[in-house]
Amino acid sequence: MTSIINTELKARKQHTCCLCGCPIEKGEQYIRQFQQEDRCTLKMHKDCFGLLSELSDQEDYEEGVSSEDFINRVDDYVNDNHYQEDGWNGSVYERVKMIVKELEEKKMNRSEAKELLPIIQAFAEGRAIELKDSYGKWVESDLLAFDLSPKNYRIKPEPKYRPFKDKEECWQEMLKHKPFGWIEDKEANEYFNVQCIASGDKAIDLYTRLLKRCVFIDGTPFGIKEE
Ligand SMILES: [Zn+2]
Structure with missing residues (x-):
C-alpha cells in the first residue's frame, strides 16, 4: 500500500505545480505531497489538489494522476460546460x-434549494408566505419567484393568542364578534351561549381552558391576539 502524506505549506520561493504546470508563486499556500513508497515529493496548488479529487474517480485518484491527465480533465470540463x-x-x-x-457555487445552490424546499412546499399547499422587503420588513406575497437567498422568505407565522386576563377584557373582545355571546366548543363539536363572564382568580384558569378548545363563531380563537 502506498502511503501518501499531504502537508499544506506557504511557498517560500516559487515552485512549479506538478498538476497544472503553472508556477506556485512565493507566499501562496500549496500542498506538499510526500509519497513514501517512491520517496518522492510533489508540490501542487491547493485548488489543483482540491479539483483533482473532484474530477477523478476514487480509483484513478489512488493510482496517481499525471499532469497530462489532469490537464485533459480540466479541458474536458471546460469543453463540456463552457465551450468557446x-x-x-x-x-x-x-x-x-x-x-x-x-x-x-453549485454546491451552495443545492444547499440553498434544500433550505427553500419547506417554504416552497408550504406555498404549494396554499399557506401564506412572507418576503422580506428592502427595509427588512416581512410582507405577505403570492407573487414569488424564489430566486433570492432563502433568508428572504418565511412561512407567515400563525398569530399567537393568550387567555383573557379578566372579565373586562373578555367582554370587550366578545363585543367584536357576531352573533354576540355564541362560541364553538371544538372538542365537543357544540355551539353554546356564554351565560356568565367569570372574574377573579378562578377565571384565569377558565379562560385558559376556553382558549384551548373554543373559538368565536367566526373562527377566531377565544382569547386575545398577541402582537
Ligand atoms: Zn496547479
Whole structure:
C-alpha cells in the first residue's frame, strides 16, 4: 500500500505545480505531497489538489494522476460546460480556479434549494408566505419567484393568542364578534351561549381552558391576539 502524506505549506520561493504546470508563486499556500513508497515529493496548488479529487474517480485518484491527465480533465470540463466561452481561455491554473469557484457555487445552490424546499412546499399547499422587503420588513406575497437567498422568505407565522386576563377584557373582545355571546366548543363539536363572564382568580384558569378548545363563531380563537 502506498502511503501518501499531504502537508499544506506557504511557498517560500516559487515552485512549479506538478498538476497544472503553472508556477506556485512565493507566499501562496500549496500542498506538499510526500509519497513514501517512491520517496518522492510533489508540490501542487491547493485548488489543483482540491479539483483533482473532484474530477477523478476514487480509483484513478489512488493510482496517481499525471499532469497530462489532469490537464485533459480540466479541458474536458471546460469543453463540456463552457465551450468557446469568453474568459475560459486563460492558463490551466486560471481555469482551475474558475472551475473550483463554479463547483463551490453549485454546491451552495443545492444547499440553498434544500433550505427553500419547506417554504416552497408550504406555498404549494396554499399557506401564506412572507418576503422580506428592502427595509427588512416581512410582507405577505403570492407573487414569488424564489430566486433570492432563502433568508428572504418565511412561512407567515400563525398569530399567537393568550387567555383573557379578566372579565373586562373578555367582554370587550366578545363585543367584536357576531352573533354576540355564541362560541364553538371544538372538542365537543357544540355551539353554546356564554351565560356568565367569570372574574377573579378562578377565571384565569377558565379562560385558559376556553382558549384551548373554543373559538368565536367566526373562527377566531377565544382569547386575545398577541402582537
Ligand atoms: Zn496547479
